[in-house]
Amino acid sequence: MAMGISKLIALMATLLFLLFVLFKSLNLPLISILLLYTSLISYLISVASHPYLNVPLLLGKSSDGTFPLWSTLLFGPFLFSMRLFVFLRRMMIGEPLFTEISVGLFVGGWPSSLEHLPPGDAAVIDCTCELPRSSVLSHNAYMCFATWDTRAPQPFQIESAVRWACMKRTLKKPVFIHCAYGHGRSVCLMCALLVTLGLAKDWKMAEKMIKEKRPSISLNDLQCRNLEEWSSNRITPKKVA
DSSP states (O other), X not given: OTTOHHHHHHHHHHHHHHXXXXXXXXXXXXXXXXXXXXXXXXXXXXXXXXTTTOOGGGGOOOTTSOOOHHHHHHHHHHHHHHHHHHHHHHHHHOOOSEEEEETTEEEEBOOOSGGGSOSSOOEEEEEESSSOOOGGGTTSOEEEEEEOTTSOXXXXXXXXXXXXXXXXXXXXXXXXXXXXXXXXXXXXXHHHHHHHTTSSSSHHHHHHHHHHHOTTOOOOHHHHHHHXXXXXXXXXXXXXX
């Protein structure tokens, strides 16, 4: 989403509101109420995902990847539309769902079937706040660092994710970091992991390594800034490759 999720959702909310006005004029109250509700919820999400607020906790996704009942009821239309959007866009992109960057280190998009998972019972880091933990991950070691699409994990989240991934690597487990498509949020964390494991000198070199294997990736300014801040203040020591 090159224009940013906040603007995109605001446009969608405006379209839904215009449809509400249309159906209200046609005297179709049930449809118009549903459109109005979805429009208002979308405006709320647009505000919460704005860079100046950036509150992914609004959707209530927990570290184990589940959404509480209140979130499913309140944000159901948005959560369902995001899953549908991911499926449709994935069909249009036509790229592999995941890519192996280095031995046992994978980055990619949201897995919805077993064929979307790397081999070897991978430990999974999920960067999404809008997509649920897939049922195919029920037996995988899993951690979620909820982040809006086109936004970036906070430096402290990057540090926590790297520490968790390094612990799994000491157990000889593959690590799979995913967001919706494997282009931004997940790449941000993979850059930090490559640096920490001693496979890249810095996050910029790590980004180049990933781009060679997965050409469609692209870090935005916010993701680069957070990586730079993490690099300046990181705690986990760099390992020798």
